[in-house]
Amino acid sequence: MHEKTIAQLGAGLAAGHFSSEELTRAFLERIERFNPLLNAFITVTAEAALAQARAADERRRRGEAGPLTGVPMAHKDIFCTDGVRTSCGSRMLDRFIAPYNATVVEQINAAGAVMLGKTNMDEFAMGSSNETSFYGPVRNPWDLDAVPGGSSGGSAAAVAARLTPGATGTDTGGSIRQPAALCGITGIKPTYGRVSRWGMIAYASSLDQGGPMARTAEDCALLLGAMAGFDPRDSTSVDRPVPDYSAHLDQPLDGLKIGLPREYFGAGLDSAVAQAVEAAIAEYRKLGAEMVEISLPNSQLAIPAYYVVAPAECSSNLARFDGVRYGHRCEDPKDLLDLYTRSRGEGFGAEVKRRILVGTFALSAGYYDAYYLKAQQIRRLISEDFRRAFTQVDVIMGPTSPTVAFNLGEKADDPITMYLSDIYTIAVNLAGLPGLSLPVGFVGQRPVGLQLIGDYFTEERLLNIAHRYQQVSDWHNRAPAAFG
Amino acid sequence: MEWETVIGLEIHAQLATKSKIFSGAAIAYGAEPNTQACAIDLGMPGVLPVLNREAARMAVMLGLSIGAEIARRSVFARKNYFYPDLPKGYQISQYELPIVQKGRLSIDLEDGTRKVIGVTRAHLEEDAGKSLHEDFHGQSGIDLNRAGTPLLEIVSEPDLRSAKEAVAYMKKLHQMVVYLGICDGNMQEGSFRCDANVSVRRKGDPQFGTRAEIKNLNSFRFVERAIEFEVERQIDLIESGGKVVQETRLYDPDQGETRSMRSKEEANDYRYFPDPDLLPLVLDDDFINAARAGLPELPDIKKQRFITQYGLSAYDAGVLTASRELGDYYEAVVAALGGEPKLCANWVTGDLAAFLNKDNREIADSPVSAVRLAGLLRRIQDQTISGKIAKEVFEALWAGEGDADAIIEKRGLRQITDTSAIEKVIDGVIAANPDQLAQYRAGKDKLFAFFVGQVMKASKGKANPQQVNDLLMEKLKG
Numbered sequence: 001m002h003e004k005t006i007a008q009l010g011a012g013l014a015a016g017h018f019s020s021e022e023l024t025r026a027f028l029e030r031i032e033r034f035n036p037l038l039n040a041f042i043t044v045t046a047e048a049a050l051a052q053a054r055a056a057d058e059r060r061r062r063g064e065a066g067p068l069t070g071v072p073m074a075h076k077d078i079f080c081t082d083g084v085r086t087s088c089g090s091r092m093l094d095r096f097i098a099p100y101n102a103t104v105v106e107q108i109n110a111a112g113a114v115m116l117g118k119t120n121m122d123e124f125a126m127g128s129s130n131e132t133s134f135y136g137p138v139r140n141p142w143d144l145d146a147v148p149g150g151s152s153g154g155s156a157a158a159v160a161a162r163l164t165p166g167a168t169g170t171d172t173g174g175s176i177r178q179p180a181a182l183c184g185i186t187g188i189k190p191t192y193g194r195v196s197r198w199g200m201i202a203y204a205s206s207l208d209q210g211g212p213m214a215r216t217a218e219d220c221a222l223l224l225g226a227m228a229g230f231d232p233r234d235s236t237s238v239d240r241p242v243p244d245y246s247a248h249l250d251q252p253l254d255g256l257k258i259g260l261p262r263e264y265f266g267a268g269l270d271s272a273v274a275q276a277v278e279a280a281i282a283e284y285r286k287l288g289a290e291m292v293e294i295s296l297p298n299s300q301l302a303i304p305a306y307y308v309v310a311p312a313e314c315s316s317n318l319a320r321f322d323g324v325r326y327g328h329r330c331e332d333p334k335d336l337l338d339l340y341t342r343s344r345g346e347g348f349g350a351e352v353k354r355r356i357l358v359g360t361f362a363l364s365a366g367y368y369d370a371y372y373l374k375a376q377q378i379r380r381l382i383s384e385d386f387r388r389a390f391t392q393v394d395v396i397m398g399p400t401s402p403t404v405a406f407n408l409g410e411k412a413d414d415p416i417t418m419y420l421s422d423i424y425t426i427a428v429n430l431a432g433l434p435g436l437s438l439p440v441g442f443v444g445q446r447p448v449g450l451q452l453i454g455d456y457f458t459e460e461r462l463l464n465i466a467h468r469y470q471q472v473s474d475w476h477n478r479a480p481a482a483f484g
Numbered sequence: 485m486e487w488e489t490v491i492g493l494e495i496h497a498q499l500a501t502k503s504k505i506f507s508g509a510a511i512a513y514g515a516e517p518n519t520q521a522c523a524i525d526l527g528m529p530g531v532l533p534v535l536n537r538e539a540a541r542m543a544v545m546l547g548l549s550i551g552a553e554i555a556r557r558s559v560f561a562r563k564n565y566f567y568p569d570l571p572k573g574y575q576i577s578q579y580e581l582p583i584v585q586k587g588r589l590s591i592d593l594e595d596g597t598r599k600v601i602g603v604t605r606a607h608l609e610e611d612a613g614k615s616l617h618e619d620f621h622g623q624s625g626i627d628l629n630r631a632g633t634p635l636l637e638i639v640s641e642p643d644l645r646s647a648k649e650a651v652a653y654m655k656k657l658h659q660m661v662v663y664l665g666i667c668d669g670n671m672q673e674g675s676f677r678c679d680a681n682v683s684v685r686r687k688g689d690p691q692f693g694t695r696a697e698i699k700n701l702n703s704f705r706f707v708e709r710a711i712e713f714e715v716e717r718q719i720d721l722i723e724s725g726g727k728v729v730q731e732t733r734l735y736d737p738d739q740g741e742t743r744s745m746r747s748k749e750e751a752n753d754y755r756y757f758p759d760p761d762l763l764p765l766v767l768d769d770d771f772i773n774a775a776r777a778g779l780p781e782l783p784d785i786k787k788q789r790f791i792t793q794y795g796l797s798a799y800d801a802g803v804l805t806a807s808r809e810l811g812d813y814y815e816a817v818v819a820a821l822g823g824e825p826k827l828c829a830n831w832v833t834g835d836l837a838a839f840l841n842k843d844n845r846e847i848a849d850s851p852v853s854a855v856r857l858a859g860l861l862r863r864i865q866d867q868t869i870s871g872k873i874a875k876e877v878f879e880a881l882w883a884g885e886g887d888a889d890a891i892i893e894k895r896g897l898r899q900i901t902d903t904s905a906i907e908k909v910i911d912g913v914i915a916a917n918p919d920q921l922a923q924y925r926a927g928k929d930k931l932f933a934f935f936v937g938q939v940m941k942a943s944k945g946k947a948n949p950q951q952v953n954d955l956l957m958e959k960l961k962g
Binding site: 079080086088093096098099100102197198199200201202204205206232233234235236312313315316318319320321322324325326336340360363364365368372 | 523526527528529530531532533534535562564566568571572573574626753755756757760761762763
């Protein structure tokens with residue numbers, strides 16, 4: 001059963017080929033067997049999962065099942081789950097039991113899906129390799145020496161290894177798309193405001209966006225349908241109807257204008273990755289699309305702008321972790337300052353501290369204008385680049401990441417090189433646009449991802465474009481040898 | 485050397501919303517610690533703020549009442565600092581773009597002139613919680629009930645020139661927010677408190693002196709005393725060759741002095757930046773017009789109307805419009821009586837005010853309703869009782885002995901207006917005091933009052949005084 005997609009599992013459940021309980025047991029067994037190898041899960045909620053599965057089976061008997069009812073899935077450990085540890089990959093929250101559900105969790109529960117557990121991630125979603133997690137790195141199922149990407153590395157690895165058919169992720173600078181690419185799966189970061197941030201532990205509030213990760217665009221459409229929607233508890237949530245993302249997946253691509261940004265195919269792009277991406281582009285031509293070379297002239301400013309805005313927001317967002325009300329508290333604080341400095345010093349890892357320091361500096365008196373304000377101006381320039389591009393083309397296409405998965409430890413001591421791994425994804429967050437990554441080949445045994453960038457609220461079209469490719473390719477169906 | 489004082493006030497008015505500014509938790513003073521704080525107020529991971537529309541409406545009401553500009557677009561910003569009673573590690577406030585800008589408030593000075601004080605801005609923000617240092621054996625407790633309570637911080641221009649002016653401004657603003665119903669004005673509970681920026685300069689000097697900020701003054705008296713102390717301190721310091729340093733000071737009401745709390749160098753760098761969890765607050769015409777439609781008659785306008793409509797003195801009109809409730813009460817008395825606005829004013833500002841004061845009650849808790857007071861005044865008007873007897877009836881009204889007519893009836897206080905009955909009493913008094921009569925008739929006019937007194941006494945105060953006067957005058961002539 002584990003080889004099936006969500007759509008196939010839904011059909012199997014509907015046809016009565018297996019029950020949700022059987023399905024859930026099968027995945028729990030795989031997690032038990034393979035997770036020690038991958039470290040993709042931080043917490044497995046086996047008992048609760050089986051209870052949910054039985055409830056889903058009951059619901060199906062009552063004739064009230066939807067497409068996700070009884071389908072197992074996993075949540076990135078950044079989403080608050082009522083009564084279940086929500087660690088955010090940090091020692092700071094190692095013993096934090098969330099007292100409420102994130103809206104995303106609530107909605108997926110309401111759809112009847114079964115939560116298998118919480119997936120590993122870079123600490124507070126800060127990282128591109130899943131090596132900053134307090135719970136240790138996640139391994140890439142395609143090559144255990146390789147990183148799975150990050151920060152949603154646990155979700156990506158779990159889906160790729162068939163430990164779960166789908167998972168939630170969050171994307172602040174590429175954290176859904178880059179691990180999806182590096183693990184050979186499909187993931188979509190929706191338009192900012194499409195998915196509620198309530199209960200999603202904030203890293204950089206103006207960039208964070210939750211989204212689904214699964215094997216196929218078709219599955220992502222099903223999951224996104226359950227995740228998206230207006231939430232009055234999130235002031236940045238957009239009140240706009242949620243389309244049926246599955247309805248137009250098969251729409252033909254004839255006449256589709258695809259923009260290829262010159263800046264995404266230049267220096268820094270691995271030539272083998274470029275080849276795989278070119279091959280996918282050639283396939284899209286066959287599907288009837290037309291290629292247009294475009295320019296996003298401010299692309300090179302995206303990383304510097306991001307590494308001002310995101311740390312600035314995180315320095316403030318993470319101030320609440322002070323050891324006073326919840327989370328890690330140092331032993332025997334001698335006074336208030338000691339409580340703060342030791343609790344935070346012990347609770348946070350190196351990358352989180354680095355970003356808090358950078359962000360604190362960028363917001364400091366006398367530096368605010370030069371850094372934060374300037375970065376916000378760059379954001380507007382970048383958004384303007386995209387706006388212009390979308391007057392010429394329907395969608396933008398390019399590599400998701402400049403290389404395939406790198407080795408564990410390879411870039412861990414070199415933050416700048418690590419940051420470059422998100423060079424093609426970050427601008428999308430700065431502009432708030434939707435972006436999708438889908439598998440389009442391999443370099444050796446490591447997967448290559450293709451990124452689609454759409455105009456605001458064109459998730460439906462992105463999923464359609466990805467789905468059409470997946471109808472004529474089989475990269476998304478390939479399983480890593482050890483986990484087939 | 486002549487010195488000039490320069491004062492600017494930052495007043496925090498707690499808005500009288502039902503729930504907090506960014507969460508649905510209730511607001512009520514004095515609840516058990518941490519029983520009115522939800523996940524948002526506790527700053528739990530993943531929570532998000534949503535602005536309470538009512539808080540924005542109240543801010544707009546104040547803005548409209550002080551002739552200010554209402555910002556069509558204002559921005560919430562985070563003020564970052566660590567403190568145990570600040571759950572998120574930042575306070576959501578407004579910084580560069582506040583909701584209300586450039587207003588003005590006129591105050592009446594002691595010499596009878598008016599002065600217009602500029603209001604720089606008023607912005608919305610959330611209150612912090614409270615640290616509890618007692619009962620925790622060397623540790624501190626945190627109560628987050630107050631965290632997230634909506635505040636409107638109203639910042640004046642440095643237009644105030646004395647402690648008295650500062651108090652007059654603060655009182656005027658207090659009256660305004662209470663009138664508008666946007667703040668309960670309770671200063672003991674901290675619903676209306678003040679930080680004072682105080683500096684001195686030599687008269688005629690165009691530059692302001694270095695200022696000290698005195699924090700958290702929660703009574704009019706403290707504001708006056710703290711400023712007076714601080715002005716003296718600064719003048720003494722400069723005159724003895726010292727220099728005022730920019731710092732934050734605390735007022736100690738027991739010692740009657742201000743003390744340094746932290747210097748400018750020790751001040752936090754708050755690292756303000758726009759809160760990415762909240763979109764800019766955009767107000768359209770409908771919202772502003774609805775707030776305008778909800779404005780009550782403002783104190784200055786009401787006072788003017790009382791002067792012209794009821795022919796009251798400026799003083800009486802001022803007293804009667806000090807609060808909305810008192811003005812409403814007065815107008816209800818006038819309406820029930822159907823006229824006699826001056827008689828009504830005398831009673832409301834006189835006996836009623838004295839009784840309220842004695843029992844430490846607000847007009848809203850008066851045991852004598854406007855209708856009952858009017859019932860009493862009607863009997864003065866139609867001469868059923870005299871003004872003097874009315875005071876006795878009022879006391880009985882206050883004690884809850886029913887309405888005026890019932891009290892007059894029960895106690896037999898009806899005024900005697902029957903001429904023959906009064907004549908009978910007068911005849912008795914004259915007969916009983918032949919010596920005084922002789923002296924009066926010999927020219928000792930002053931004894932007239934003696935006879936009036938005796939007649940009133942004999943009639944138990946019920947004889948109509950005017951008739952007594954007239955009839956006595958006749959009879960004593962002989």
